[in-house]
Amino acid sequence: MTGASALPMVARARGVMVVDTDGREYVDGCSGTICVNIGHGVPEVLEAISRQSQLVTFAHRSQFRNQPVEDLSAMVLSIAGPGYKEVVYNNSGSETMETALRLAMHHQAGTGRDIIVSQRPSYHGMTAGALAVSGHPPRRRNVDALLGGAAKLEQVSSSRDAEILPSLEDWMSVLERVDPARVAAVVLEPVGGAASGGAETEVRTLRGLREFCDSVGALLIADEVMTGFGRLGEWFGVSKSGIVADLLVTGKGLSGGYLPIGACIVGERVLPGVSAAEVSLGHTMSGNPLAAAAALAVLTYTRDHRLVSRAREVGAHLRRELTLIAQSVPLLRPPRGRGLLLGMGIEQDPVEFATTPLNRRIVDAALRNGLLVYPSGVDARTQSVMVCPPLTIRDREVEMLIARFTRAVSESFAAERV
Numbered sequence: 001m002t003g004a005s006a007l008p009m010v011a012r013a014r015g016v017m018v019v020d021t022d023g024r025e026y027v028d029g030c031s032g033t034i035c036v037n038i039g040h041g042v043p044e045v046l047e048a049i050s051r052q053s054q055l056v057t058f059a060h061r062s063q064f065r066n067q068p069v070e071d072l073s074a075m076v077l078s079i080a081g082p083g084y085k086e087v088v089y090n091n092s093g094s095e096t097m098e099t100a101l102r103l104a105m106h107h108q109a110g111t112g113r114d115i116i117v118s119q120r121p122s123y124h125g126m127t128a129g130a131l132a133v134s135g136h137p138p139r140r141r142n143v144d145a146l147l148g149g150a151a152k153l154e155q156v157s158s159s160r161d162a163e164i165l166p167s168l169e170d171w172m173s174v175l176e177r178v179d180p181a182r183v184a185a186v187v188l189e190p191v192g193g194a195a196s197g198g199a200e201t202e203v204r205t206l207r208g209l210r211e212f213c214d215s216v217g218a219l220l221i222a223d224e225v226m227t228g229f230g231r232l233g234e235w236f237g238v239s240k241s242g243i244v245a246d247l248l249v250t251g252k253g254l255s256g257g258y259l260p261i262g263a264c265i266v267g268e269r270v271l272p273g274v275s276a277a278e279v280s281l282g283h284t285m286s287g288n289p290l291a292a293a294a295a296l297a298v299l300t301y302t303r304d305h306r307l308v309s310r311a312r313e314v315g316a317h318l319r320r321e322l323t324l325i326a327q328s329v330p331l332l333r334p335p336r337g338r339g340l341l342l343g344m345g346i347e348q349d350p351v352e353f354a355t356t357p358l359n360r361r362i363v364d365a366a367l368r369n370g371l372l373v374y375p376s377g378v379d380a381r382t383q384s385v386m387v388c389p390p391l392t393i394r395d396r397e398v399e400m401l402i403a404r405f406t407r408a409v410s411e412s413f414a415a416e417r418v
């Protein structure tokens with residue numbers, strides 16, 4: 001498949017099924033781009049959007065408070081639990097990462113802390129600051145010159161062949177080398193998506209980095225754009241480790257793809273006594289009532305339908321099925337990740353990968369077979385295909401997904417052998 005013109009034209013979508021204008025049906029096996037957490041066309045969400053649009057669609061936060069934003073903030077803070085004080089809104093995950101980075105720099109003003117340390121591979125967004133902290137060479141191609149800035153960036157890579165993400169020791173050796181007294185913030189994805197296909201930051205690494213940040217006065221920024229709001233079978237990726245991040249960056253699943261919104265959940269220790277929203281400013285549409293109403297309806301639906309525990313149960317079932325497929329296809333690795341954020345690594349010679357990456361071939365074959373899955377990875381070592389359906393997927397839809405994925409994989413690997 002080359003270029004957007006070769007793509008099918010979408011007509012409509014309901015639940016986990018998407019239909020194109022030729023009437024072909026696709027199982028949405030990757031929730032769009034891992035954002036449509038509660039499925040497409042949920043009536044409760046459409047009604048909430050319609051209701052709000054009859055009342056007011058835009059009111060600027062400098063002129064009015066609005067009820068959907070206030071209710072959403074209360075709900076987000078109650079989901080996040082103790083240790084967080086405020087929610088700052090934006091229109092995307094990328095903008096929310098920018099907000100977190102700006103807040104971190106404001107917090108560290110006057111301390112001499114000017115270095116941000118992130119991991120490689122990682123992906124934090126397409127805007128300049130978010131891309132600057134991303135360990136994603138293909139997405140940085142040709143634009144490195146735009147990604148400078150006053151803050152210095154350092155990246156930590158894994159020293160272990162078998163592990164894609166760095167260990168606590170890998171992190172500590174970089175943090176010690178750059179000088180702990182200059183570290184402003186540490187940025188990480190608890191479970192990786194676009195760059196590392198479901199690779200997990202170990203719990204001991206999360207806890208160790210929390211301790212490090214506490215001991216030197218650095219901030220811990222957790223990018224939960226893909227992991228946040230239930231996909232992992234827990235509300236957040238950091239939940240399992242029991243740590244509180246200083247800044248939780250969210251997007252995608254917050255509104256389940258219904259309308260653009262992102263939220264930075266600000267820890268109590270950040271900018272004490274100061275309103276983070278006032279310091280970080282924002283964009284024209286940040287905190288608009290319509291997107292907030294959609295997000296509120298999505299989170300309410302997630303909670304009321306117990307989709308977080310459902311992600312755990314269905315995820316365990318899907319993982320078993322994908323593991324069986326991997327056992328019969330030697331170059332396909334068993335799934336990484338948690339809950340319904342699952343990615344399968346693929347082994348391929350780097351030279352062949354450069355011309356015909358197998359993950360792209362699987363994604364294209366899946367599309368021909370009526371299934372959407374998502375390619376991820378930054379190179380031959382990390383290339384993966386992600387299988388991350390909506391948390392609402394039913395058992396018979398999982399069966400359809402598996403049958404179509406099996407066909408796509410066998411076509412792709414048959415082509416490989418020709």
Ligand SMILES: Cc1ncc(COP(=O)(O)O)c(C=O)c1O
Nearest residue numbers: 092093094123124125193225226
């Ligand atoms: C972990 C992570 N952070 C940030 C982003 C950027 O979010 P957005 O595409 O909404 O700007 C993404 C998008 O894929 C992501 O997966």
